[in-house]
Amino acid sequence: MAGAPSTVQNSYSTKSERASSVTDQRQRLTISAIEEPNPFAAGQKFLATIFDHWKISGIMTFGSGRPANAMVSGDPNQDGNTSNDRLSGYGRNAFVGPDYASMDLKVGRKINLGGRYHLELTADSFNLFNRDNQRFQVNDEGYYNSAGQFIKYTQSVGGTYYPAYYQQPTSLMKPTNSFAPRQMQLSMRLDF
Numbered sequence: 001m002a003g004a005p006s007t008v009q010n011s012y013s014t015k016s017e018r019a020s021s022v023t024d025q026r027q028r029l030t031i032s033a034i035e036e037p038n039p040f041a042a043g044q045k046f047l048a049t050i051f052d053h054w055k056i057s058g059i060m061t062f063g064s065g066r067p068a069n070a071m072v073s074g075d076p077n078q079d080g081n082t083s084n085d086r087l088s089g090y091g092r093n094a095f096v097g098p099d100y101a102s103m104d105l106k107v108g109r110k111i112n113l114g115g116r117y118h119l120e121l122t123a124d125s126f127n128l129f130n131r132d133n134q135r136f137q138v139n140d141e142g143y144y145n146s147a148g149q150f151i152k153y154t155q156s157v158g159g160t161y162y163p164a165y166y167q168q169p170t171s172l173m174k175p176t177n178s179f180a181p182r183q184m185q186l187s188m189r190l191d192f
Contacts, residue, residue, distance in 0.1 A: 019092040027064040067093035130182035134175030
């Protein structure tokens with residue numbers, strides 16, 4: 001991984017290092033369609049002028065969640081790298097993040113203005129149904145979630161030595177933000 005601090009690990013040395021990639025998505029369905037309906041016959045010229053020759057296209061995307069790491073800030077394994085430690089007891093990418101679904105729609109029409117002049121009208125909608133597609137925080141390696149913080153200090157209680165502890169947040173494996181909400185745009189282009 002260029003640009004990210006990491007240590008070289010032998011992924012076959014321990015089972016906790018063998019896992020799915022952060023970009024692994026087990027199920028994904030994408031449906032795309034384009035249609036140019038012309039419902040009015042030549043005898044209905046006025047209605048055909050208004051309602052015919054519109055182009056409608058759409059893309060629906062559905063996907064299952066992607067693997068997520070239970071990362072911890074601090075340096076629990078004391079290797080000098082504070083960017084690659086996980087919550088104790090969990091392997092790499094042990095959790096699966098939220099699923100994703102979106103529908104994009106485009107409606108457009110080209111109007112002949114005479115000669116070589118054409119006016120093109122377009123309306124686009126992204127995430128048409130405004131689904132809340134939640135996600136974990138994203139970094140260079142993909143998806144991860146902060147599972148806690150490693151607090152290093154020295155303390156003795158009743159003759160027992162406690163060198164450090166994990167401070168676990170209440171938001172463990174909860175999405176921290178979302179992909180874009182519904183967005184719409186209108187455009188007009190004159191070809192000459």
